[in-house]
Amino acid sequence: QKEVEQNSGPLSVPEGAIASLNCTYSDRVSQSFFWYRQYSGKSPELIMSIYSNGDKEDGRFTAQLNKASQYVSLLIRDSQPSDSATYLCAVNGDTDKLIFGTGTRLQVFP
Amino acid sequence: DAGVTQSPTHLIKTRGQHVTLRCSPISGHKSVSWYQQVLGQGPQFIFQYYEKEERGRGNFPDRFSARQFPNYSSELNVNALLLGDSALYLCASSFGRPLQDSPLHFGNGTRLTVT
Numbered sequence: 001q002k003e004v005e006q007n008s009g010p011l012s013v014p015e016g017a018i019a020s021l022n023c024t025y026s027d028r029v030s031q032s033f034f035w036y037r038q039y040s041g042k043s044p045e046l047i048m049s050i051y052s053n054g055d056k057e058d059g060r061f062t063a064q065l066n067k068a069s070q071y072v073s074l075l076i077r078d079s080q081p082s083d084s085a086t087y088l089c090a091v092n093g094d095t096d097k098l099i100f101g102t103g104t105r106l107q108v109f110p
Numbered sequence: 111d112a113g114v115t116q117s118p119t120h121l122i123k124t125r126g127q128h129v130t131l132r133c134s135p136i137s138g139h140k141s142v143s144w145y146q147q148v149l150g151q152g153p154q155f156i157f158q159y160y161e162k163e164e165r166g167r168g169n170f171p172d173r174f175s176a177r178q179f180p181n182y183s184s185e186l187n188v189n190a191l192l193l194g195d196s197a198l199y200l201c202a203s204s205f206g207r208p209l210q211d212s213p214l215h216f217g218n219g220t221r222l223t224v225t
Contacts, residue, residue, distance in 0.1 A: 004152075043200055043216040046115055046155065088152050097143070097166050098214060100152030 003027060004091050013108055019076040021104050023089030026070065032092040033065055035074045038103065047080045047087070048074060068084035079108045112137070114203050114217030122223045123165040124189050131220045135203030138192075142184040143214060144176055145200040153200055159184060160206075188222075196224045 005024045013019045022105045032051055036044035048063040050072065056063045072091075072100075073084040076083055084104040115134045123129050135142050141160040145153035155168040159178035169178050173189045182203075188195055202214035 036216075043198075043219045046197075046215060048214050050210050090152075096158055097155035097168060098145075098153075099155070102150070102152050 001041040003099045004089055006087075006089050006104045008102055009105040010107045011104055013079050013106070015079060015081060015108055015110050017079050017108075019079045019083065019106055019108070021074040021076075021087050021089075021106065023072045023074075023101055025072070025089075025091045025099075027091070027099075028067075028070065030070075030091045033063070033072045034090040034098065035063060035072075036060075036088040036090060036100075037083075037085045038088055042075055044088055076106075079106075081108050081110055084108050111209040114201055114215055116199075116201050116220050118220060119218065120221045120223075122225060124225055125191055125193060127191050129222060131188075131189050131193060131199050131201075131222075132214060133184045133186070133201030133203075133217060135182050135184075135201075136215060139203035139205050139215075140182055141204045141206060142178055143202045143204075144184070144186045145216075147198040147200055147201065147219075148168075149197075156186065172200065191224045193224050198222075 003026050035048045037047050038044045050063040050065045060077045064073045086105045088103045089101040090098040117132045143158040144156040147153040155223045157176040158166040162178045176186045178184045198219045201217045205212045
């Protein structure tokens with residue numbers, strides 16, 4: 001079982017819709033959760049971080065965490081073509097390393 | 111403010127050669143981490159350094175080594191290159207211990223191709 005699992009996609013949504021990206025993790029002691037956006041050929045860019053159960057909103061982005069279910073998600077409201085990228089879910093492991101999923105490719109079409 | 115800077119941006123090496131990748135963290139950041147990202151995969155942790163001491167090592171062979179200098183910049187060295195070492199090598203910095211104090215911010219990476 002992979003430590004951090006994401007659906008590789010592509011997830012295709014029309015412009016203006018809500019994109020929902022999901023991630024599950026296997027290590028129950030994980031404490032910190034991150035979403036990074038990566039455009040093709042570029043480096044990952046931090047979008048959101050979340051540390052406690054519930055929702056955290058920042059602009060068009062909402063991160064949701066459910067530690068009991070070992071589940072973290074990212075919602076993107078009013079999706080734009082410029083949001084088309086790969087979204088990486090990352091979870092802390094031991095020794096302060098981040099464990100990344102393989103990423104979900106999001107395509108927003110006009 | 112300058113972000114995390116890495117050099118070189120691209121590199122082509124032959125199997126068996128050695129490579130050194132360099133990273134300068136964001137000003138004021140004391141922690142540097144290295145990640146390897148193979149095409150189609152998420153980044154994989156290689157090393158973390160904090161205040162010039164190694165604080166974590168991923169599941170990579172001893173051919174991989176790193177160090178952090180007094181000015182907090184860092185080098186990643188890979189010996190006896192294999193074709194499978196071809197990847198994007200990412201350096202990330204943070205102010206303190208990454209996961210308690212501040213998230214990681216990545217540089218633009220070094221694209222290494224081994225032929």
